[in-house]
Amino acid sequence: MLIIGIAGGTGCGKTTVVNQILTQLPEGEVGIISQDSYYKDTSHLSYDERIKINFDHPRSIDFDLLEQHLKDLKAGESIEQPVYSFVKHNRTGDTIKTKPRKVMIVEGILILTHPELREMFDIKIFVHADSDERLIRRLKRDITERGRDIDEVLARYQNTLKPMHQQFIQPMMEYADIIIPNNKYNTVAVDIVKTIINEKLQ
Ligand SMILES: Nc1ncnc2c1ncn2[C@@H]1O[C@H](COP(=O)(O)OP(=O)(O)O)[C@@H](O)[C@H]1O
Ligand SMILES: Nc1ccn([C@@H]2O[C@H](COP(=O)(O)O)[C@@H](O)[C@H]2O)c(=O)n1
Secondary structure, three states, X not given: OEEEEEEOOOOOOHHHHHHXXXXXXXXXXXXXXXXXXXXXOXXXXXXXXXXXXXXXXXXXXXXXXXXXXXXXXXXXXXXXXXXXXXXXXXXXXXXXXXXXXXXXXXXXXXXXXXXXXXXXXXXXXXXXOOHXXXXXXXXHHHHHHOOOOHHHHHHHHHHHHHHHHHHHHHHHHHHOOEEEXXXXXXXXXXXXXXXXXHXXXX
């Protein structure tokens, strides 16, 4: 199994890059794990308490479960990947059966901050986009897709997202094997990653 970790700040385009990688690859050969699925269960908290959580700090992620799931997949076992709701700020209680594939892609803002997880990646990719570009994309996406308004996105950006990005996410670029500049759509870089995956699949 080839395990590829794709990190980078919010809005840099990780999910988009993953979807571009998947196009034209043989179906059923590549599996995806999203770090967002592993936000800790917060059912014991009220909604008002949940919205105050710092979701850009590594402690918000259940890294033990993520690491265990990756180990299970490597051992050839399927896992039940939790489903997360950005509207409720909590896991939904549903899971998605995720089967082991020849290539597994793990994507998320904080995946390179966890040393044990980092060790498991055969290839580490950091997607980079400038912070103003990321903020613009995040505003548009969170308002249209994640049930947020402009005040929520900007307050979260100033209070937690920006300082956490500087403290935990940006420094992880030094661990990357490949850095994808993504201020604009970068089809060349995506094609290179596809080529690496295709070689593994042959
Ligand atoms: N290179 C790009 N240029 C312009 N918009 C982009 C680009 N990559 C992604 N986007 C858009 O930005 C938003 C955030 O992208 P997404 O892939 O969800 O980022 P991430 O997963 O890193 O948070 C989405 O609405 C997406 O369509
Ligand atoms: N309930 C939540 C949980 C997380 N976030 C934000 O999501 C960002 C990470 O996801 P990306 O798809 O953008 O990489 C992160 O910056 C958290 O602030 C949230 O807003 N609400």
